[in-house]
Amino acid sequence: LLLFLPERSNLAGVRHILLVLSGKGGVGKSTISTELALSLRHSGKKVGILDVDLCGPSIPRMFRVQDNDVHQCDSGWVPVFADQDKSISLMSIGFLLEKPDDAVVWRGPKKNALIKQFVADVAWGDLDFLIVDTPPGTSDEHISTVEALRPYKPLGAILVTTPQAVSVGDVRRELTFCKKTGLRVLGIVENMSGFVCPHCSECTNIFSKGGGEELAKHAGVPFLGSVPLDPQLSQSLEEGRDFIQEFPKSSAFPALTHIAQQILDGALQQSS
Amino acid sequence: AEAAELRERLRSVKHTVLVLSGKGGVGKSTFSALLAHGLAADEAKQVALLDVDICGPSIPKMMGLEGEQVHQSGSGWSPVYVEENLGVMSVGFLLSSPDDAVIWRGPKKNGLIKQFLRDVDWGEIDYLIVDTPPGTSDEHLSIVQYLSAAHIDGAVIITTPQEVSLQDVRKEINFCHKVKLPIIGVVENMSGFICPKCKNESQIFPPTTGGAEKMCQNLNVSFLGKVPLDPQIGKSCDKGQSFLSEAPESPATTSYRNIIQRIQEYCDQRHFQEEKII
Numbered sequence: 001l002l003l004f005l006p007e008r009s010n011l012a013g014v015r016h017i018l019l020v021l022s023g024k025g026g027v028g029k030s031t032i033s034t035e036l037a038l039s040l041r042h043s044g045k046k047v048g049i050l051d052v053d054l055c056g057p058s059i060p061r062m063f064r065v066q067d068n069d070v071h072q073c074d075s076g077w078v079p080v081f082a083d084q085d086k087s088i089s090l091m092s093i094g095f096l097l098e099k100p101d102d103a104v105v106w107r108g109p110k111k112n113a114l115i116k117q118f119v120a121d122v123a124w125g126d127l128d129f130l131i132v133d134t135p136p137g138t139s140d141e142h143i144s145t146v147e148a149l150r151p152y153k154p155l156g157a158i159l160v161t162t163p164q165a166v167s168v169g170d171v172r173r174e175l176t177f178c179k180k181t182g183l184r185v186l187g188i189v190e191n192m193s194g195f196v197c198p199h200c201s202e203c204t205n206i207f208s209k210g211g212g213e214e215l216a217k218h219a220g221v222p223f224l225g226s227v228p229l230d231p232q233l234s235q236s237l238e239e240g241r242d243f244i245q246e247f248p249k250s251s252a253f254p255a256l257t258h259i260a261q262q263i264l265d266g267a268l269q270q271s272s
Numbered sequence: 273a274e275a276a277e278l279r280e281r282l283r284s285v286k287h288t289v290l291v292l293s294g295k296g297g298v299g300k301s302t303f304s305a306l307l308a309h310g311l312a313a314d315e316a317k318q319v320a321l322l323d324v325d326i327c328g329p330s331i332p333k334m335m336g337l338e339g340e341q342v343h344q345s346g347s348g349w350s351p352v353y354v355e356e357n358l359g360v361m362s363v364g365f366l367l368s369s370p371d372d373a374v375i376w377r378g379p380k381k382n383g384l385i386k387q388f389l390r391d392v393d394w395g396e397i398d399y400l401i402v403d404t405p406p407g408t409s410d411e412h413l414s415i416v417q418y419l420s421a422a423h424i425d426g427a428v429i430i431t432t433p434q435e436v437s438l439q440d441v442r443k444e445i446n447f448c449h450k451v452k453l454p455i456i457g458v459v460e461n462m463s464g465f466i467c468p469k470c471k472n473e474s475q476i477f478p479p480t481t482g483g484a485e486k487m488c489q490n491l492n493v494s495f496l497g498k499v500p501l502d503p504q505i506g507k508s509c510d511k512g513q514s515f516l517s518e519a520p521e522s523p524a525t526t527s528y529r530n531i532i533q534r535i536q537e538y539c540d541q542r543h544f545q546e547e548k549i550i
Contacts, residue, residue: 024297025296055440061439105412105451107409108409136327136405137405138373166330166333206476208503231478234476
Protein backbone atom coordinates (compact mmCIF):
# COMPACT_ATOMS: atom_id res chain seq x y z
CA LEU A 1 0.00 0.00 0.00
CA LEU A 2 1.69 3.15 -1.18
CA LEU A 3 0.52 6.31 0.55
CA PHE A 4 1.19 9.61 -1.11
CA LEU A 5 1.79 12.28 1.52
CA PRO A 6 1.80 15.78 0.05
CA GLU A 7 2.83 17.14 3.46
CA ARG A 8 6.28 15.58 3.15
CA SER A 9 6.93 16.77 -0.37
CA ASN A 10 9.01 19.61 -1.73
CA LEU A 11 5.82 21.60 -2.27
CA ALA A 12 4.73 21.29 1.36
CA GLY A 13 6.00 24.79 2.17
CA VAL A 14 4.34 26.45 -0.84
CA ARG A 15 1.18 28.27 0.19
CA HIS A 16 -0.34 29.09 -3.21
CA ILE A 17 0.29 27.69 -6.67
CA LEU A 18 -0.88 29.51 -9.76
CA LEU A 19 -0.46 28.70 -13.42
CA VAL A 20 -0.02 31.22 -16.22
CA LEU A 21 -1.56 29.86 -19.42
CA SER A 22 -2.56 30.85 -22.90
CA GLY A 23 -3.63 28.91 -25.94
CA LYS A 24 -1.62 31.42 -27.95
CA GLY A 25 2.12 31.92 -28.20
CA GLY A 26 3.89 35.24 -27.76
CA VAL A 27 1.15 37.00 -25.80
CA GLY A 28 3.29 37.63 -22.74
CA LYS A 29 2.93 34.64 -20.40
CA SER A 30 6.56 34.77 -19.28
CA THR A 31 6.43 38.57 -19.11
CA ILE A 32 3.30 38.51 -16.94
CA SER A 33 4.77 35.69 -14.80
CA THR A 34 7.91 37.77 -14.23
CA GLU A 35 6.07 41.03 -13.52
CA LEU A 36 3.63 39.28 -11.21
CA ALA A 37 6.55 37.77 -9.27
CA LEU A 38 8.23 41.18 -8.96
CA SER A 39 4.96 42.81 -7.85
CA LEU A 40 4.32 40.15 -5.22
CA ARG A 41 7.90 40.49 -4.01
CA HIS A 42 7.40 44.22 -3.59
CA SER A 43 4.39 43.36 -1.40
CA GLY A 44 6.76 41.39 0.83
CA LYS A 45 6.01 37.91 -0.50
CA LYS A 46 8.43 35.05 -1.25
CA VAL A 47 7.85 33.85 -4.80
CA GLY A 48 9.06 30.98 -6.92
CA ILE A 49 8.69 30.61 -10.69
CA LEU A 50 8.63 27.17 -12.28
CA ASP A 51 9.21 27.46 -16.04
CA VAL A 52 7.80 24.38 -17.77
CA ASP A 53 8.42 25.67 -21.30
CA LEU A 54 11.02 23.11 -22.26
CA CYS A 55 11.50 24.18 -25.91
CA GLY A 56 11.56 27.94 -25.37
CA PRO A 57 12.49 28.71 -21.73
CA SER A 58 12.33 32.50 -21.33
CA ILE A 59 12.40 32.96 -17.55
CA PRO A 60 16.16 32.80 -16.73
CA ARG A 61 17.05 35.69 -19.04
CA MET A 62 14.25 37.88 -17.67
CA PHE A 63 16.05 37.83 -14.33
CA ARG A 64 19.53 38.03 -15.85
CA VAL A 65 20.54 34.64 -14.40
CA GLN A 66 20.71 32.68 -17.64
CA ASP A 67 24.31 31.62 -17.00
CA ASN A 68 23.58 30.12 -13.59
CA ASP A 69 23.79 26.41 -12.86
CA VAL A 70 21.47 24.28 -10.78
CA HIS A 71 22.88 22.50 -7.73
CA GLN A 72 21.62 19.44 -5.93
CA CYS A 73 20.89 19.05 -2.24
CA ASP A 74 19.47 16.19 -0.14
CA SER A 75 15.86 16.96 -1.02
CA GLY A 76 16.47 17.54 -4.70
CA TRP A 77 17.37 20.49 -6.93
CA VAL A 78 18.15 23.84 -5.43
CA PRO A 79 16.30 26.61 -7.29
CA VAL A 80 18.26 29.55 -8.66
CA PHE A 81 17.82 32.77 -6.69
CA ALA A 82 17.16 35.88 -8.73
CA ASP A 83 18.16 38.31 -5.96
CA GLN A 84 20.35 38.79 -2.90
CA ASP A 85 17.49 38.43 -0.37
CA LYS A 86 16.43 35.11 -1.93
CA SER A 87 12.86 36.31 -2.23
CA ILE A 88 12.52 35.14 -5.84
CA SER A 89 13.63 31.63 -6.78
CA LEU A 90 13.51 30.04 -10.24
CA MET A 91 13.63 26.67 -11.96
CA SER A 92 13.85 26.24 -15.72
CA ILE A 93 15.34 23.87 -18.24
CA GLY A 94 17.29 26.94 -19.32
CA PHE A 95 19.63 26.33 -16.37
CA LEU A 96 20.22 22.71 -17.36
CA LEU A 97 21.38 23.32 -20.93
CA GLU A 98 25.09 23.07 -21.67
CA LYS A 99 24.91 25.76 -24.31
CA PRO A 100 22.11 28.34 -24.46
CA ASP A 101 21.47 27.65 -28.16
CA ASP A 102 21.05 23.91 -27.60
CA ALA A 103 17.66 22.86 -28.91
CA VAL A 104 15.58 20.55 -26.72
CA VAL A 105 14.18 18.34 -29.43
CA TRP A 106 12.12 15.96 -27.32
CA ARG A 107 8.88 14.15 -27.97
CA GLY A 108 6.09 14.11 -25.40
CA PRO A 109 7.15 11.24 -23.10
CA LYS A 110 10.57 12.74 -22.38
CA LYS A 111 9.04 16.17 -21.76
CA ASN A 112 6.51 14.61 -19.38
CA ALA A 113 9.26 12.89 -17.38
CA LEU A 114 11.14 16.14 -16.81
CA ILE A 115 7.99 18.02 -15.87
CA LYS A 116 7.18 15.41 -13.20
CA GLN A 117 10.69 15.90 -11.84
CA PHE A 118 10.35 19.66 -11.91
CA VAL A 119 7.14 19.46 -9.92
CA ALA A 120 8.41 16.92 -7.36
CA ASP A 121 12.15 17.45 -7.05
CA VAL A 122 12.78 21.17 -6.64
CA ALA A 123 13.54 22.08 -3.01
CA TRP A 124 11.55 25.34 -2.91
CA GLY A 125 11.42 25.61 0.86
CA ASP A 126 8.80 28.07 2.11
CA LEU A 127 7.10 30.16 -0.56
CA ASP A 128 4.02 32.37 -0.49
CA PHE A 129 3.45 31.85 -4.21
CA LEU A 130 4.70 29.43 -6.84
CA ILE A 131 3.99 30.73 -10.34
CA VAL A 132 4.09 28.11 -13.08
CA ASP A 133 4.92 29.60 -16.49
CA THR A 134 3.85 27.40 -19.41
CA PRO A 135 4.43 27.16 -23.18
CA PRO A 136 1.49 27.90 -25.51
CA GLY A 137 -0.99 25.12 -26.26
CA THR A 138 -2.99 22.34 -24.66
CA SER A 139 -0.66 19.39 -24.95
CA ASP A 140 1.88 17.26 -23.10
CA GLU A 141 3.37 19.99 -20.90
CA HIS A 142 -0.04 21.24 -19.82
CA ILE A 143 -1.60 17.85 -19.20
CA SER A 144 1.43 16.64 -17.24
CA THR A 145 1.78 19.82 -15.20
CA VAL A 146 -1.87 19.89 -14.17
CA GLU A 147 -1.81 16.17 -13.30
CA ALA A 148 1.35 16.49 -11.24
CA LEU A 149 0.07 19.59 -9.40
CA ARG A 150 -3.42 18.26 -8.69
CA PRO A 151 -2.62 16.79 -5.21
CA TYR A 152 -1.38 20.24 -4.16
CA LYS A 153 -4.64 22.00 -5.03
CA PRO A 154 -3.47 24.98 -7.12
CA LEU A 155 -5.13 28.34 -6.52
CA GLY A 156 -5.97 28.46 -10.21
CA ALA A 157 -4.87 29.79 -13.59
CA ILE A 158 -4.41 33.21 -15.15
CA LEU A 159 -5.02 33.24 -18.88
CA VAL A 160 -3.11 35.77 -20.97
CA THR A 161 -4.26 36.99 -24.36
CA THR A 162 -3.61 39.86 -26.72
CA PRO A 163 -6.67 41.79 -27.93
CA GLN A 164 -7.07 40.48 -31.46
CA ALA A 165 -9.46 37.73 -32.51
CA VAL A 166 -6.72 35.35 -33.63
CA SER A 167 -5.35 35.24 -30.07
CA VAL A 168 -8.72 35.18 -28.35
CA GLY A 169 -9.64 32.22 -30.58
CA ASP A 170 -6.85 30.14 -29.07
CA VAL A 171 -7.48 31.32 -25.51
CA ARG A 172 -11.09 30.13 -25.76
CA ARG A 173 -9.67 26.65 -26.24
CA GLU A 174 -7.45 27.11 -23.20
CA LEU A 175 -10.57 27.96 -21.17
CA THR A 176 -12.01 24.64 -22.30
CA PHE A 177 -8.80 22.93 -21.19
CA CYS A 178 -9.21 24.48 -17.73
CA LYS A 179 -12.81 23.37 -17.53
CA LYS A 180 -11.98 19.82 -18.61
CA THR A 181 -9.08 19.46 -16.19
CA GLY A 182 -10.89 21.08 -13.26
CA LEU A 183 -8.48 24.03 -13.07
CA ARG A 184 -10.08 27.18 -11.63
CA VAL A 185 -9.72 30.26 -13.83
CA LEU A 186 -8.65 33.25 -11.71
CA GLY A 187 -9.14 35.55 -14.67
CA ILE A 188 -8.00 36.86 -18.04
CA VAL A 189 -5.29 39.44 -18.72
CA GLU A 190 -5.38 41.42 -21.98
CA ASN A 191 -1.75 42.17 -22.79
CA MET A 192 -0.27 44.46 -25.49
CA SER A 193 -3.50 46.44 -25.24
CA GLY A 194 -2.72 49.69 -27.04
CA PHE A 195 0.52 51.56 -27.63
CA VAL A 196 1.09 55.13 -26.49
CA CYS A 197 3.65 56.83 -28.74
CA PRO A 198 6.42 58.19 -26.50
CA HIS A 199 6.93 61.09 -28.93
CA CYS A 200 3.40 62.46 -29.26
CA SER A 201 1.22 60.40 -26.85
CA GLU A 202 -1.10 59.21 -29.62
CA CYS A 203 -2.54 55.81 -28.71
CA THR A 204 -2.61 53.20 -31.49
CA ASN A 205 -4.25 49.80 -31.05
CA ILE A 206 -1.55 47.86 -32.88
CA PHE A 207 -3.01 44.50 -31.94
CA SER A 208 -6.60 45.73 -31.77
CA LYS A 209 -8.39 46.24 -28.43
CA GLY A 210 -10.98 44.76 -26.13
CA GLY A 211 -10.92 41.10 -27.19
CA GLY A 212 -9.68 39.90 -23.80
CA GLU A 213 -12.33 41.80 -21.87
CA GLU A 214 -15.05 40.53 -24.20
CA LEU A 215 -13.86 36.96 -23.82
CA ALA A 216 -13.91 37.26 -20.03
CA LYS A 217 -17.47 38.53 -20.17
CA HIS A 218 -18.55 35.82 -22.63
CA ALA A 219 -16.93 33.06 -20.58
CA GLY A 220 -18.09 34.38 -17.21
CA VAL A 221 -14.60 34.67 -15.74
CA PRO A 222 -13.04 37.72 -14.04
CA PHE A 223 -11.25 40.27 -16.20
CA LEU A 224 -8.02 41.10 -14.39
CA GLY A 225 -7.02 44.05 -16.55
CA SER A 226 -5.41 45.39 -19.73
CA VAL A 227 -1.66 45.93 -19.93
CA PRO A 228 -0.53 48.37 -22.63
CA LEU A 229 2.53 47.94 -24.86
CA ASP A 230 5.45 49.73 -23.25
CA PRO A 231 8.90 49.66 -24.86
CA GLN A 232 10.39 50.40 -21.40
CA LEU A 233 8.89 47.09 -20.21
CA SER A 234 10.35 45.22 -23.21
CA GLN A 235 13.71 46.84 -22.58
CA SER A 236 13.68 45.88 -18.86
CA LEU A 237 12.84 42.30 -19.69
CA GLU A 238 15.57 42.13 -22.31
CA GLU A 239 18.12 43.29 -19.77
CA GLY A 240 16.80 41.34 -16.80
CA ARG A 241 16.04 44.47 -14.76
CA ASP A 242 13.29 45.12 -12.21
CA PHE A 243 10.67 47.01 -14.21
CA ILE A 244 8.40 47.45 -11.18
CA GLN A 245 11.20 49.23 -9.33
CA GLU A 246 12.53 51.25 -12.25
CA PHE A 247 9.39 52.43 -13.98
CA PRO A 248 6.61 53.17 -11.50
CA LYS A 249 5.51 55.99 -13.81
CA SER A 250 5.10 53.68 -16.81
CA SER A 251 1.66 53.18 -18.32
CA ALA A 252 2.01 49.43 -17.72
CA PHE A 253 2.73 49.81 -13.98
CA PRO A 254 -0.80 50.44 -12.63
CA ALA A 255 -2.20 47.56 -14.67
CA LEU A 256 0.46 45.11 -13.47
CA THR A 257 0.14 46.08 -9.80
CA HIS A 258 -3.65 45.86 -10.03
CA ILE A 259 -3.38 42.30 -11.38
CA ALA A 260 -1.04 41.36 -8.52
CA GLN A 261 -3.44 42.87 -5.98
CA GLN A 262 -6.33 40.78 -7.30
CA ILE A 263 -4.17 37.65 -6.99
CA LEU A 264 -3.30 38.58 -3.41
CA ASP A 265 -6.97 39.15 -2.59
CA GLY A 266 -7.94 35.85 -4.19
CA ALA A 267 -5.22 34.00 -2.28
CA LEU A 268 -6.37 35.56 0.98
CA GLN A 269 -9.90 34.37 0.26
CA GLN A 270 -8.71 30.83 -0.43
CA SER A 271 -6.67 30.73 2.79
CA SER A 272 -9.70 31.71 4.87
CA ALA B 273 5.07 0.63 -46.88
CA GLU B 274 3.88 3.75 -45.06
CA ALA B 275 6.78 5.75 -46.40
CA ALA B 276 5.92 4.53 -49.89
CA GLU B 277 2.31 5.62 -49.42
CA LEU B 278 3.39 9.11 -48.37
CA ARG B 279 5.91 9.32 -51.19
CA GLU B 280 3.19 8.45 -53.69
CA ARG B 281 0.81 11.08 -52.34
CA LEU B 282 3.49 13.77 -52.22
CA ARG B 283 4.90 13.02 -55.67
CA SER B 284 2.68 15.71 -57.16
CA VAL B 285 4.17 18.44 -54.92
CA LYS B 286 6.88 20.48 -56.63
CA HIS B 287 8.08 22.69 -53.76
CA THR B 288 7.63 22.46 -49.99
CA VAL B 289 8.39 25.32 -47.62
CA LEU B 290 8.15 24.99 -43.83
CA VAL B 291 7.46 28.11 -41.78
CA LEU B 292 9.10 27.75 -38.37
CA SER B 293 10.09 29.66 -35.27
CA GLY B 294 11.33 28.63 -31.88
CA LYS B 295 9.20 31.46 -30.48
CA GLY B 296 5.43 31.81 -30.31
CA GLY B 297 3.52 34.84 -31.51
CA VAL B 298 6.13 36.17 -33.94
CA GLY B 299 3.93 35.91 -37.01
CA LYS B 300 4.39 32.42 -38.48
CA SER B 301 0.74 31.94 -39.40
CA THR B 302 0.43 35.52 -40.60
CA PHE B 303 3.47 35.00 -42.81
CA SER B 304 2.31 31.57 -44.03
CA ALA B 305 -1.06 33.00 -45.02
CA LEU B 306 0.51 35.92 -46.87
CA LEU B 307 3.08 33.67 -48.55
CA ALA B 308 0.21 31.50 -49.77
CA HIS B 309 -1.72 34.52 -51.08
CA GLY B 310 1.43 35.97 -52.63
CA LEU B 311 2.31 32.79 -54.50
CA ALA B 312 -1.30 32.17 -55.55
CA ALA B 313 -1.50 35.62 -57.13
CA ASP B 314 -0.03 33.85 -60.17
CA GLU B 315 -3.14 32.00 -61.27
CA ALA B 316 -1.03 29.49 -63.13
CA LYS B 317 0.42 28.22 -59.86
CA GLN B 318 -1.37 25.76 -57.58
CA VAL B 319 -0.74 26.52 -53.89
CA ALA B 320 -1.52 24.47 -50.79
CA LEU B 321 -1.39 25.69 -47.18
CA LEU B 322 -1.17 23.02 -44.49
CA ASP B 323 -1.60 24.08 -40.86
CA VAL B 324 -0.03 21.55 -38.47
CA ASP B 325 -0.58 23.64 -35.33
CA ILE B 326 -2.93 21.12 -33.74
CA CYS B 327 -3.54 22.99 -30.46
CA GLY B 328 -3.75 26.54 -31.80
CA PRO B 329 -4.85 26.44 -35.45
CA SER B 330 -4.93 30.05 -36.65
CA ILE B 331 -4.98 29.50 -40.40
CA PRO B 332 -8.75 29.02 -40.93
CA LYS B 333 -9.52 32.39 -39.36
CA MET B 334 -6.71 34.17 -41.21
CA MET B 335 -7.86 32.80 -44.55
CA GLY B 336 -11.49 33.72 -43.93
CA LEU B 337 -12.48 30.05 -43.71
CA GLU B 338 -13.78 29.82 -40.15
CA GLY B 339 -16.67 27.41 -39.84
CA GLU B 340 -15.76 25.45 -42.97
CA GLN B 341 -15.73 21.69 -42.75
CA VAL B 342 -13.67 19.05 -44.50
CA HIS B 343 -15.40 16.81 -47.06
CA GLN B 344 -14.41 13.28 -47.91
CA SER B 345 -14.39 11.82 -51.37
CA GLY B 346 -13.14 8.64 -52.99
CA SER B 347 -9.71 10.12 -53.42
CA GLY B 348 -9.39 11.33 -49.80
CA TRP B 349 -10.05 14.51 -47.83
CA SER B 350 -10.77 17.62 -49.83
CA PRO B 351 -8.83 20.72 -48.91
CA VAL B 352 -10.92 23.84 -48.37
CA TYR B 353 -10.38 26.25 -51.24
CA VAL B 354 -9.98 30.01 -50.76
CA GLU B 355 -9.33 30.54 -54.45
CA GLU B 356 -9.37 28.00 -57.26
CA ASN B 357 -5.63 27.70 -56.98
CA LEU B 358 -5.27 28.00 -53.19
CA GLY B 359 -6.33 25.10 -50.94
CA VAL B 360 -6.07 24.91 -47.15
CA MET B 361 -6.08 22.14 -44.54
CA SER B 362 -6.13 22.56 -40.76
CA VAL B 363 -7.38 20.74 -37.66
CA GLY B 364 -9.56 23.83 -37.27
CA PHE B 365 -11.84 22.45 -39.98
CA LEU B 366 -12.37 19.27 -37.97
CA LEU B 367 -13.63 21.06 -34.85
CA SER B 368 -17.32 21.80 -34.49
CA SER B 369 -17.10 24.76 -32.11
CA PRO B 370 -14.62 27.60 -31.56
CA ASP B 371 -14.41 26.49 -27.92
CA ASP B 372 -13.35 22.93 -28.79
CA ALA B 373 -9.87 22.24 -27.43
CA VAL B 374 -7.55 19.60 -28.85
CA ILE B 375 -6.02 18.26 -25.65
CA TRP B 376 -3.76 15.61 -27.11
CA ARG B 377 -0.39 14.23 -26.22
CA GLY B 378 2.35 13.86 -28.82
CA PRO B 379 1.52 10.47 -30.41
CA LYS B 380 -2.05 11.47 -31.26
CA LYS B 381 -0.86 14.75 -32.78
CA ASN B 382 1.66 12.84 -34.90
CA GLY B 383 -1.10 10.54 -36.13
CA LEU B 384 -3.17 13.46 -37.39
CA ILE B 385 -0.21 15.08 -39.12
CA LYS B 386 0.46 11.81 -40.94
CA GLN B 387 -3.20 11.70 -41.99
CA PHE B 388 -3.02 15.25 -43.28
CA LEU B 389 -0.16 14.26 -45.54
CA ARG B 390 -1.47 10.86 -46.56
CA ASP B 391 -5.21 11.40 -46.88
CA VAL B 392 -5.62 14.92 -48.23
CA ASP B 393 -6.19 14.98 -51.97
CA TRP B 394 -4.10 18.01 -52.86
CA GLY B 395 -3.74 17.18 -56.52
CA GLU B 396 -0.84 18.67 -58.48
CA ILE B 397 0.75 21.45 -56.41
CA ASP B 398 3.49 23.91 -57.21
CA TYR B 399 3.95 25.06 -53.61
CA LEU B 400 3.08 23.33 -50.34
CA ILE B 401 3.45 25.72 -47.41
CA VAL B 402 3.44 24.16 -43.95
CA ASP B 403 2.61 26.40 -40.98
CA THR B 404 3.88 25.02 -37.66
CA PRO B 405 3.35 25.71 -33.94
CA PRO B 406 6.23 27.23 -31.94
CA GLY B 407 8.87 24.89 -30.54
CA THR B 408 11.03 21.93 -31.47
CA SER B 409 8.90 18.95 -30.53
CA ASP B 410 6.55 16.28 -31.83
CA GLU B 411 4.94 18.29 -34.61
CA HIS B 412 8.30 19.45 -35.98
CA LEU B 413 10.00 16.08 -35.80
CA SER B 414 7.01 14.41 -37.39
CA ILE B 415 6.56 16.84 -40.25
CA VAL B 416 10.25 16.64 -41.17
CA GLN B 417 10.17 12.86 -40.91
CA TYR B 418 7.01 12.40 -42.97
CA LEU B 419 7.93 14.98 -45.59
CA SER B 420 11.33 13.39 -46.13
CA ALA B 421 9.36 10.95 -48.28
CA ALA B 422 8.86 13.89 -50.60
CA HIS B 423 11.43 16.64 -50.50
CA ILE B 424 11.53 19.90 -48.53
CA ASP B 425 13.05 22.91 -50.27
CA GLY B 426 13.73 24.49 -46.92
CA ALA B 427 12.50 26.37 -43.90
CA VAL B 428 11.67 30.03 -43.47
CA ILE B 429 12.25 31.05 -39.87
CA ILE B 430 10.30 33.94 -38.38
CA THR B 431 11.42 36.03 -35.44
CA THR B 432 10.88 39.39 -33.80
CA PRO B 433 13.86 41.67 -33.07
CA GLN B 434 14.31 41.18 -29.35
CA GLU B 435 16.69 38.74 -27.66
CA VAL B 436 13.91 36.82 -25.90
CA SER B 437 12.76 35.73 -29.40
CA LEU B 438 16.22 35.32 -30.88
CA GLN B 439 17.28 32.97 -28.10
CA ASP B 440 14.48 30.59 -29.09
CA VAL B 441 15.14 31.07 -32.79
CA ARG B 442 18.78 30.08 -32.41
CA LYS B 443 17.49 26.80 -31.00
CA GLU B 444 15.24 26.40 -34.02
CA ILE B 445 18.20 27.00 -36.33
CA ASN B 446 20.05 24.29 -34.43
CA PHE B 447 17.06 22.00 -34.84
CA CYS B 448 17.19 22.56 -38.60
CA HIS B 449 20.88 21.69 -38.68
CA LYS B 450 20.24 18.58 -36.55
CA VAL B 451 17.56 17.22 -38.90
CA LYS B 452 19.40 18.42 -42.00
CA LEU B 453 16.67 20.82 -43.02
CA PRO B 454 17.98 23.59 -45.31
CA ILE B 455 17.24 27.12 -44.12
CA ILE B 456 15.94 29.44 -46.80
CA GLY B 457 16.38 32.35 -44.43
CA VAL B 458 15.14 34.36 -41.45
CA VAL B 459 12.44 37.06 -41.46
CA GLU B 460 12.45 39.76 -38.77
CA ASN B 461 8.82 40.62 -38.11
CA MET B 462 7.35 43.48 -36.00
CA SER B 463 10.52 45.42 -36.78
CA GLY B 464 9.72 48.95 -35.69
CA PHE B 465 6.49 50.93 -35.54
CA ILE B 466 5.82 54.25 -37.27
CA CYS B 467 3.34 56.37 -35.32
CA PRO B 468 0.51 57.27 -37.72
CA LYS B 469 0.25 60.73 -36.17
CA CYS B 470 3.80 62.04 -35.71
CA LYS B 471 5.61 59.58 -38.01
CA ASN B 472 8.33 58.91 -35.46
CA GLU B 473 9.61 55.34 -35.22
CA SER B 474 9.46 53.36 -31.96
CA GLN B 475 11.14 50.03 -31.33
CA ILE B 476 8.42 48.27 -29.40
CA PHE B 477 10.39 45.02 -29.42
CA PRO B 478 13.89 46.45 -29.15
CA PRO B 479 16.77 44.65 -30.91
CA THR B 480 18.97 44.85 -27.81
CA THR B 481 21.40 42.25 -29.17
CA GLY B 482 21.48 43.39 -32.78
CA GLY B 483 18.25 41.85 -34.01
CA ALA B 484 17.86 39.09 -36.58
CA GLU B 485 20.35 40.57 -39.02
CA LYS B 486 23.24 40.25 -36.56
CA MET B 487 22.12 36.76 -35.52
CA CYS B 488 22.08 35.68 -39.17
CA GLN B 489 25.58 37.06 -39.68
CA ASN B 490 26.81 35.17 -36.60
CA LEU B 491 25.17 31.91 -37.61
CA ASN B 492 25.87 32.19 -41.33
CA VAL B 493 22.19 32.03 -42.27
CA SER B 494 20.47 34.11 -44.94
CA PHE B 495 18.57 37.20 -43.74
CA LEU B 496 15.45 37.60 -45.88
CA GLY B 497 14.28 40.98 -44.60
CA LYS B 498 12.47 43.10 -42.01
CA VAL B 499 8.72 43.72 -41.79
CA PRO B 500 7.48 46.70 -39.76
CA LEU B 501 4.43 46.67 -37.44
CA ASP B 502 1.24 47.87 -39.08
CA PRO B 503 -2.06 47.77 -37.15
CA GLN B 504 -3.79 46.83 -40.39
CA ILE B 505 -2.01 43.46 -40.40
CA GLY B 506 -3.76 42.25 -37.26
CA LYS B 507 -7.06 43.63 -38.50
CA SER B 508 -6.79 41.84 -41.85
CA CYS B 509 -5.90 38.57 -40.11
CA ASP B 510 -8.90 38.89 -37.82
CA LYS B 511 -11.14 39.59 -40.80
CA GLY B 512 -9.69 36.73 -42.82
CA GLN B 513 -8.52 39.03 -45.62
CA SER B 514 -5.15 39.22 -47.33
CA PHE B 515 -3.24 42.19 -45.89
CA LEU B 516 -1.36 42.44 -49.20
CA SER B 517 -4.63 43.20 -51.01
CA GLU B 518 -6.14 45.34 -48.24
CA ALA B 519 -3.11 47.62 -47.77
CA PRO B 520 -1.08 47.55 -50.99
CA GLU B 521 0.62 50.88 -50.15
CA SER B 522 1.87 49.85 -46.71
CA PRO B 523 5.65 49.57 -46.22
CA ALA B 524 4.89 46.20 -44.60
CA THR B 525 3.34 45.00 -47.87
CA THR B 526 6.44 46.02 -49.79
CA SER B 527 8.60 44.11 -47.31
CA TYR B 528 6.43 41.00 -47.44
CA ARG B 529 6.40 41.04 -51.25
CA ASN B 530 10.18 41.33 -51.45
CA ILE B 531 10.62 38.43 -49.05
CA ILE B 532 8.09 36.28 -50.92
CA GLN B 533 9.97 36.93 -54.13
CA ARG B 534 13.26 35.85 -52.57
CA ILE B 535 11.64 32.62 -51.40
CA GLN B 536 10.27 31.97 -54.87
CA GLU B 537 13.69 32.57 -56.38
CA TYR B 538 15.26 30.17 -53.88
CA CYS B 539 12.78 27.43 -54.81
CA ASP B 540 13.22 27.99 -58.54
CA GLN B 541 17.00 27.86 -58.20
CA ARG B 542 16.93 24.55 -56.36
CA HIS B 543 14.62 23.13 -58.98
CA PHE B 544 16.98 24.25 -61.70
CA GLN B 545 19.98 22.79 -59.84
CA GLU B 546 18.25 19.46 -59.41
CA GLU B 547 17.25 19.29 -63.04
CA LYS B 548 20.89 19.90 -63.96
CA ILE B 549 21.94 16.96 -61.79
CA ILE B 550 19.40 14.67 -63.46
